Amino acid sequence: MPYCPSCGVESDKDDTPCPLCGFPIPRVPRDDPMDGLEITGYRNYYEHLKNEKRRRARRTRLIVFFILAGVSLYAALQAGMQDLLRNKRITFSPYVMSSVILFIILLYVLFGYVGRKKRILYLLFPAVTAYLFFLDIFDGSLQWFLDVGLPLSVLAFGWGTVNALVHRKRLPWQYAWTTYLADSAALCLLVELVVDLRMGDVGLKWSAIVVLSVFPIGLILVLLKLLLPNRFTGRLKRFFHV
C-alpha cells in the first residue's frame, strides 16, 4: 500500500499528491481487481439543477414566443379574410399584416434571440424603416415617408449606434451618462427640426427645454468626475449601488 513519505498516512492511490499534506506519493506497483471499478470524480448536482432550470426556461420561452407569434399571425390572417369577404377587396388588412410582422420581429428581439446588442440595431433599423415605408405606400403614393419617416428612422438608428459605441468604450459612468444625455438632447433637436421642416414652421420649441434641462445635469456629472476625489466617488458608488 502506498504511504506518504512526508506525513506517514496510508493512501488509497499512489502517484498522486497525499490527501492530507499534498506531498507527492511515489508510484507503487500493485494488482487490485477493484482498481477499474472505482469512481474517479463526482459531478456537481447544484450546477446540474441550475443548468436544468435554464434549459426549462429556454424551452418555455420558445413555446411562449411561438404561441404569441402564432396567435398574432392568425389574427392578421383573419383580418385579411374579413377584409376580403366584407369589402370584396383589400383595404385595411395590409396595415394589420405589416404591424403583425413588425410585432413578431420585436418579440424576436425582446425574447433575446438576436444575440449581440449590435445586431438588434441592424435588425430593427431596416424593419422599422420598411414598416414606415409600407404604411405610407399602401395608399398608392409616398406622402410622408421621405421627408419624415426615413429621417426619423435614420436619426433613431444613429442615436442607438452612438450610445452602443459609448457603452462599448467602457467610459467612466459620469462621462458615459453625460454622452447619453448629450446625444439624446441632440436627437430631440434634430427630431424637432425634421417635424418643423415638414410643417413649414422652423424654430426652437420643446427641444430647447430638453437641452436646457440636460446641460446642467451633464455639467454636474463631469464636474463630479473631475473635482471629487476618488474616495468620495467610491463612497457614492457604494451607497447608490443597485
Next chain:
Amino acid sequence: MEDWFRLDNAGKIYPAIVDERNTTLYRFSFEMTREVDPETLQKALEEIMPRFPYFHVRLRKGLFWFYFQRTEQTPRIEKDLFYPCTRYDFKRRRLPFQVYWSPGKIAVEFSHCLADGMGALEFCKALLHHYFLLKDGLVCWDRQGIKVPGEAVEPEEHVDAFREIYDPHIPLSRKRREKAYHLKGKMIPRGEYRITTGSMDFSRIRELAKEKGQGVTGLICTLYMDVFQQLIYQRRAKPAPIAINMPINLRELFHRGTLRNFFITLTPSVDPRLGVFTEEDIARHVNSFLNVEIDSRYVSQVIKRNVLTERNFFVRTLLLPLKELILPVIFHLFGERGYTSGISNMGKISLPPELEERISRVEIIPPPSPGNRIKMTCYSFKKKFYVTFGSFSQEKEVERAFFHRLIKHQIPVKIHRTGP
C-alpha cells in the same frame, strides 16, 4: 398504518431548512468485493419496500406543517454520479431516501426528516441482505434481526417515540448554549462536498482509549476538541467555547424499536477563554459530562424541552410559509450557533458473516451543513475503525491535524478521499 403521518419531533425542523448546502442528507456507502448488478439491486429494492412502508413516502406541505404521505411511486436506483449528500430536491421531486449504485459500491442516502442513522442502517442491512439473496441465493444462518420481505411490520417501528417519552410533569431543563467557536475561511463551491475517511485498526484505537481511561467515543471527542483548541491558538482566533454536538441514540436507553428519528444531541464543551486545556483535562471533562448526561432522567428533560417547543400554540398555528422563513434563523440561533462541529458515533456496524465477506468497506457520510462546516462520523466495521469527515471548508487543517494526532499516538491511519 395510516395513509399519512406527522414528522417526528427531531425531523420537524429539517424540511424548512433544506437548501443546496444544508441538505439534511447522510449516506451509508458499502464497497463491494464484486461488481454490483443494478437490475438485481432494483428488484431487491422494490421487494423490500413493503417491509418499510413508513419509508415509502413523499414529503408534502400542509397548512401548518410538513407531513409524510405514503406513495405508490416505485423507488428507482440511480447511478452514483453527483457529490454525496448533495441531491437536496427531495421536497419536490423525489423520495426522502435514494439508493445509488456504481460498479463497486451500493450507497443509500437518507434525509434526517425521515429517519436517523440507526433507522437508515436497518433499511440498508435489509436491502443488502435481500440483494445478495436474489443475486447469489445467499442464506444467512444467523440473520441478526435483519428485516426481510413478507414479515409483518411491527407497529413500534414507525411510532414517534419522542411523544411517548414526553412527560409533562417533569421540570424543564434550563441549560443555555453560548456561541461556540466556528471554523472561518472560504468554502468550496456550492454543490460540492469534500469527504475524507481515515481507517485504522479498531484494536489499536480501543487500546489507546483504555490507556487513557476512556471509551472510544470519548477519546475521539477529546482529540477532536484538542484539534480545535490547537487551531484557535495557531490562527490567533478569538477564543470561544469549543462545543461538539453528539447525537445520542435513545433506543437502548428507553427500550424502543422505532426506525424513525429517536435521538437527542449532547454538547460536551471546553472553554479556551479560561486557559489552555491539556488532552487529559479535556478527557476528564468529556468523560464526566457523558457519564452524567447519558441518563434517562436528564434525557427526558431534554425531550420535554424539544416536544414542548413543538407543542407551543403559536408555533403550531404559524403558517408553514412563515415557518419556512423563521425556522432557518431559529435553527442557526439555537442550533448550529451553539456548537463547533458534530460527531456521530454509529458504533459497530455488524452484519452476518456471509454478508460481511462480500463487503470490503463501509463509509458513513455526515449530513452537510454550512453552519458547521466540518462534521465527523465514526464507526467500526470488521476489524477496522473509520473516521469520516464531511467538509465545506477549503482548508483541510482539521482533518490533517486530527489524523496527525492519531499517528502521533502510534496509530497508523489510511486515508481515502472523495471529491475535491
